[in-house]
Amino acid sequence: MLSVMSRNREEPVFNRIEEVRTAMGLSRQELADKVGVHYQTIGYLEREEYSPSLVLALRISEILKQEASELFSLTPFKKGR
Amino acid sequence: MSELQILGANAAVLALAYFFVYPRFGGDDVKRIGWLDLTIGLTTLGILAPFNWSSEDEFTLLPNWDVPWWIFAIVTYAVLEIPLFAIYFTRRGLWASYMDGVKEGFSSETWTTGASTKAVRKQLVDTKWDWIRKPRFMRNLVIAANLWMLFATIFLAQVGDNVWASLSILHMAVLFIFWFLLRTSVRLISEAGDEALDERMITERNQTYFKAYRTFTMIAAGLLTGFMIYVVTRDSSPGSDGFNYQFSLTWPQAQALFWFIWGYAFMLPSMLMAWKESRNSR
Numbered sequence: 020m021l022s023v024m025s026r027n028r029e030e031p032v033f034n035r036i037e038e039v040r041t042a043m044g045l046s047r048q049e050l051a052d053k054v055g056v057h058y059q060t061i062g063y064l065e066r067e068e069y070s071p072s073l074v075l076a077l078r079i080s081e082i083l084k085q086e087a088s089e090l091f092s093l094t095p096f097k098k099g100r
Numbered sequence: 101m102s103e104l105q106i107l108g109a110n111a112a113v114l115a116l117a118y119f120f121v122y123p124r125f126g127g128d129d130v131k132r133i134g135w136l137d138l139t140i141g142l143t144t145l146g147i148l149a150p151f152n153w154s155s156e157d158e159f160t161l162l163p164n165w166d167v168p169w170w171i172f173a174i175v176t177y178a179v180l181e182i183p184l185f186a187i188y189f190t191r192r193g194l195w196a197s198y199m200d201g202v203k204e205g206f207s208s209e210t211w212t213t214g215a216s217t218k219a220v221r222k223q224l225v226d227t228k229w230d231w232i233r234k235p236r237f238m239r240n241l242v243i244a245a246n247l248w249m250l251f252a253t254i255f256l257a258q259v260g261d262n263v264w265a266s267l268s269i270l271h272m273a274v275l276f277i278f279w280f281l282l283r284t285s286v287r288l289i290s291e292a293g294d295e296a297l298d299e300r301m302i303t304e305r306n307q308t309y310f311k312a313y314r315t316f317t318m319i320a321a322g323l324l325t326g327f328m329i330y331v332v333t334r335d336s337s338p339g340s341d342g343f344n345y346q347f348s349l350t351w352p353q354a355q356a357l358f359w360f361i362w363g364y365a366f367m368l369p370s371m372l373m374a375w376k377e378s379r380n381s382r
Binding site: 056057063064068069071072074075 | 224298299300301303380
């Protein structure tokens with residue numbers, strides 16, 4: 020059976036954006052300005068209600084000085100990582 | 101009503117607009133003054149309508165040129181407004197801003213996307229209208245817009261040739277207000293082009309348009325099915341030749357049909373986006 024990948028809420032991309040962002044002392048607005056998106060979009064990403072494109076994921080990783088694989092995952096991150 | 105009474109009503113409304121409403125609520129914001137102007141103009145027409153609706157009187161606009169009341173009201177309103185408008189804009193130094201607005205209004209971007217990049221970017225950082233972006237308000241706004249649309253359409257379809265038919269003007273004004281509030285509640289995202297949005301917003305807008313198109317198709321299918329049922333049932337009525345059909349619509353019925361289709365065509369994307377955001381309750 021063919022399964023179709025879709026970017027919806029049922030298949031979230033888990034991330035550590037909020038954890039890393041706050042550790043770096045950045046507000047949502049500041050990160051949004053650096054990445055070039057609206058601050059609400061950062062909120063959607065952090066709540067895992069929106070799965071970013073590859074370009075956006077790489078851009079966020081670069082700004083947060085993380086490898087993309089350390090910041091994004093298809094499985095939930097363990098707490099306290 | 102006489103010519104003098106309509107002129108007096110127009111002059112009174114314009115004095116109120118230019119000496120109180122625009123300075124108080126419009127200030128130096130050309131776009132806001134434009135919206136206020138349109139709203140006040142329509143309201144004036146709505147106030148005059150019940151007094152003149154069934155009247156056959158002709159009004160002398162120029163020597164040997166008599167026109168119906170509404171043409172007289174609109175033309176004299178515009179003529180009386182020109183000097184007030186010129187003085188207001190000159191005193192406040194708003195001409196450059198006005199010309200920018202005119203250029204923006206006629207730009208191909210505004211016509212192809214519904215909202216210019218400049219307008220969307222302004223809305224994206226706006227906090228002034230946050231009170232209408234609260235989930236409960238958005239949900240109630242969508243419900244109210246739909247209820248109004250249904251109520252007004254049914255009312256205008258039923259109303260006879262009497263003073264109540266003038267409510268079609270009120271219907272137009274109320275729809276205009278709903279359209280404005282709905283698109284503002286979603287920060288114009290539902291009408292914006294790609295260049296004004298980030299990737300999440302583009303995705304949301306695209307999903308909204310997909311749903312809006314399907315919903316609008318269902319509305320159109322409902323109307324057309326009703327039309328076909330009417331046509332088919334007419335075949336069996338006495339005097340029908342089964343080939344030719346005649347329809348008659350009153351002015352309020354034509355208004356109801358026109359604004360029902362246009363209202364949903366313009367408001368559905370914003371309605372669906374506002375509804376979705378209200379349910380996200382963030």
